[in-house]
Amino acid sequence: MAAKKSPDPYRFEISLSVLNHLGRNLYRNFVTVLGEAISNSWDANAKNVWIEIDRENSSFSIKDDGDGMDSGDFQGKFLKIGYSKRKSGGSKSSTGRPYIGAKGIGKLALLSCAKRVSVFSKTGGTDYVGGVIDNAGLDGAILGDRSTEEYPLEQLDFSLISELREGHRKGTIIYFEGTNDQLKNSDAYIKKLLALSFKFSLLDEEFTIHVSGDPVTVDDLKPLSDATQFLWSVNGYTDAYIDGLNNLELPVSEVTTPLDIKGFVASVKKPANLKITGTDERATIDLFVNGRLREKNIIRHIPSQRIVESYIYGQIHFDTLDREGTDPFTSSREGIVEDDEKFRSLMDYLKRDLLTKIIDEWDKFRLEVKDEGDDDNTRKSKRDRKAQALVSEAKKDFQPDDDAPTKDIVEEWLTEMQADAEFNTSAYVDCFLSENLVRKYIGHKNLSPIDGIQKEIVKFKEREEKTKQAANISFPIRQISLDLSYLDMDALAFTAEGSKNTNTQSLWGDAIGFKPVRNAVGHTGRLTNVAKNHLNTTFENIKARVRTLLSN
Structure with a gap:
């Protein structure tokens, strides 16, 4: 009995649908697509990449002056999905540039942003080689589950690059027709994104990216x-x-x-x-x-x-x-x-x-x-930070215009006053809150100012009335025109505590020690370091006594 003839060797067959899985649908960002082309140009030792955009005809091109490809390179390297330069050429190009490309699938990104993609390439001693990838035809081939061997590329239309090929001794031109929405962005927009993605990180000062004639x-x-x-x-x-x-x-x-x-x-x-x-x-x-x-x-x-x-x-x-x-x-x-x-x-x-x-x-x-x-x-502390921020913002209202002859000296004055302004701002808030809280406490307890203090109230009212008349002001200034609003902390403390006992610790005793520095702050005075320390220490006592008063 004759021996049965063995079948032909089995082999892998790649469906065109793998192009979608590997990359054609993975790239959504237009700059990423441009980045793949720019990376290929870098790996090909190009010194320039020119991106030309024709929004009226929904097309654009990417041209470089790199090494270019001959027929064997185009078929055996560019069209070979998964081909990696590193396997045959190490990790660097012939001029010593580190390769950016690795897997050999980045080129598929070029198919993701246009209906038709034409690739023209030439070395220094060859004519242009290449082909056209029509995404509509490719989609049909994928639906028909055709293999890569069953999908030949279309022939090139050289009229597309009639101007681009002028003076182009070697390198690659990729022409995109029927682009998606990416071209709605301005050239300035594209340049900025390319600058973020490439320009101020490139390794070679001679490598330049151009968009519509302008370098990035x-x-x-x-x-x-x-x-x-x-x-x-x-x-x-x-x-x-x-x-x-x-x-x-x-x-x-x-x-x-x-x-x-x-x-x-x-x-x-x-x-x-x-x-x-x-x-x-x-x-x-x-x-x-x-x-x-x-x-x-x-x-x-x-x-x-x-x-x-x-x-x-x-x-x-x-x-x-x-x-x-x-x-x-x-x-x-x-x-x-x-x-x-x-x-x-x-x-x-x-x-x-x-x-x-x-x-x-x-x-x-x-x-x-x-x-x-x-x-x-x-x-x-947070309160010191807020005081600093408030003063920093307020300073801007007093800075002269840039062309004012006094600009430098006024800025020097403002800078010199900043620390004191921050301290006084924080101190004034403490004054305001502590004194008004004691007023609230006195009102809540229905306490009346003692006779000696009443005379001070009358004096303050008369003085305020005279200054209002001089300023021709007839409207009320204070929200509440109660007698208490005319009292400072020592008078308020006396009213709240009902005595001026100097033999025991009291709010009134601290208010007396606090008054001279408090008045300096209230009149925008700039304090010495000793006065600042005194105010801080006394204020801690006052705040503690106010808290005790309010808790009763």
């Missing part, structure tokens, strides 16, 4: 940099963006760590300053790997619920997170796998060391420049 630069984030108040530099990090922070109010705080990271954290004057003008985006503390944004707002993993989180932004560069044999990035390439060992070590450091330091120093720095800090920090 740190100036696209000028409103953010102008509003930056304090800066923490991690392991000596610096770049063009940091060099342009001209409005820092205190020297840079240097942070060192053995962890293989670098970067910076900065804080702005007001939380609203974190909003990127003209966009829906806010600056956050972001994680970069080899110059590319890999996860936004990494401190969301370790929220502290402290007010400083509303003021800070920055970049942490952790290039060794991208390492051979491990893929720490999520499928969408827009985040990090949270249980990655190195990522966990970064989160531990941020929570245990860096954020703890920043939370404390931010409060200290804010108090130094007379701004509101963190009320939960015990460095300064």
